[in-house]
Amino acid sequence: MRKAQAKKLPLAPDGRFNDKLVTRFINNLMWDGKKSTAITIFYDAVDKVSKITNEDGYEIWKKAISNVTPAVEVRSRRIGGSTFQIPTEVRADRKISLSIKWLIRYSRERNGRTMADKLANEIIAASKGEGASYKKKEDIHRMAEANKAFSHFKI
Secondary structure (H helix, E strand, O other): OOOOOOOOOOOOOOOOOOOHHHHHHHHHHOOOOOHHHHHHHHHHHHHHHHHHHOOOHHHHHHHHHHHHOOOEEEEEEEEOOEEEEEEEEOOHHHHHHHHHHHHHHHHHHOOOOOHHHHHHHHHHHHHOOOHHHHHHHHHHHHHHHHOHHHHHHOO
């Protein structure tokens, strides 16, 4: 690398929950720079979650994020002409990033009328240990477990 690595800009906490993780989630949810639309979608989804479950929607969202967060992942490494899937631990920043991206991606793929409905349903499913984003985490853990024999090739 020629230049120094770019400094991470500090995120401002969101207006309702005063949480930087919510801001990060909203920034990932945003399309075409339409932040106000993303904010509306997120807050509507949290309100729908609390209405459906009769619990605090914010707490359920945090539980969903923690349920989807992976601990290990597999990375490809070429050794002696063959490629091995080597299980490695996920960095703390990447864990959060992956869980946010999976929640948003699989909520977009869900059936529903609005994005807020889809996101609310995926949050509820993930908090219960169900849904596509939770399944993605389980698949990655299963793959890492299956390739545990190659862990001595760690980078």
